Amino acid sequence: MIVREVTLKDIxxxxxxxxxxxxxxxxxxxxxxxxxxxxxxxxxxTVLCSELKDVNVFFYFLELENENVGYLKLNVGSAQTELKDAKSLEIERIYLKKAYQGKGLGLQLLKKAIAVAKEKAVTYIWLGVWEENPKAIQFYKKNGFEVFDTHTFLLGSDMQTDFMMRLNLK
Ligand SMILES: CC(C)(COP(=O)(O)OP(=O)(O)OC[C@H]1O[C@@H](n2cnc3c(N)ncnc32)[C@H](O)[C@@H]1OP(=O)(O)O)[C@@H](O)C(=O)NCCC(=O)NCCS
Known part of the structure; x- marks a missing residue:
């Protein structure tokens, strides 16, 4: 199992x-x-290519026996969707294919996010998670994240509420 950076060739x-x-x-x-x-x-x-070219955005694949089973999208600096704190890193996306959920694999992607955050010398990681996504909320809480705010998120025409969660790094 490896976590590797996504490049334009992987678009x-x-x-x-x-x-x-x-x-x-x-x-x-x-x-x-x-x-x-x-x-x-x-x-x-077009959108994903331009994000891949952004120096403040990082994508990673989780590969298992040559299959991409999940991915991670991290933003720092001005690429963050909110806060835009120079001392924070946002996990904008952390997704596993259905068949690979609930087996502890999400932790491999989270560990990558923590490693990148430490490399960038930021002091905390934050993310937004839909209030109706209990599995992800449970995953973040289990790994030390705490809710610090809420924000709204537009999915098509439907305004939804996200919990903002953060993990302080030592
Ligand atoms: C969120 C995600 C990355 C977590 O990775 P994972 O490897 O599946 O996570 P884990 O196996 O470590 O743990 C999942 C936890 O959710 C719990 N869980 C599963 N289904 C649940 C449900 N319906 N309600 C509440 N908790 C649930 C599991 O019991 C487990 O907690 P436990 O270890 O305390 O029992 C992965 O499940 C995923 O890709 N989900 C779909 C995409 C998604 O929601 N991404 C986050 C967007 S913000």
Whole structure:
């Protein structure tokens, strides 16, 4: 099992994995129109290519026997979706394919985020998680994150609430 940085050569695989995992996570609780709009807007080749080129954005694949089973998207500095604190790092996305969830693999991606945060000398990691995603909330709490705020998040036409969670680094 390896965690490796995603490059422009991986763009097709990144588009595919981003769409599949997002749909599997939220598809059942959102309208087809909202999902379609979100996937087309946020996971197009153009958008993901420009994010890959951003020096403040980092994508990683979790590979298991040559299969990409999950990925991680980290933002620092001005690339963060909120806060934009020079001393923080945002986990914007951490996703495993359905068949690989609940086996402790998410920790491998979280460990990568912590390693990058330490390398960048930031003092805390933060993220937003949908209030209706108990599995992810449980995963973050289990690994030391605490809720510090809430914010709203637009999925298509539906305004939703995210918990903002943070992990202070030693
Ligand atoms: C969130 C995610 C990265 C966690 O990785 P993981 O390897 O599956 O996590 P773990 O196996 O360590 O733990 C998952 C925890 O959720 C718990 N869980 C599973 N289903 C649950 C549910 N319906 N309600 C509450 N908790 C649940 C598990 O019991 C486990 O907690 P425990 O170890 O205390 O028993 C992964 O599940 C995932 O990719 N989910 C879909 C995408 C997603 O939601 N990403 C986060 C977006 S903010």
């Amino acid at each position: 097709d695989a990144l588009v595919e994995l981003s769409k599949t995992t997002f749909f599997d996570t939220y598809g059942a609780k959102n309208t087809a129109a909202d999902m379609k709009h979100y996937l087309e807007t946020n996971f197009s080749k």
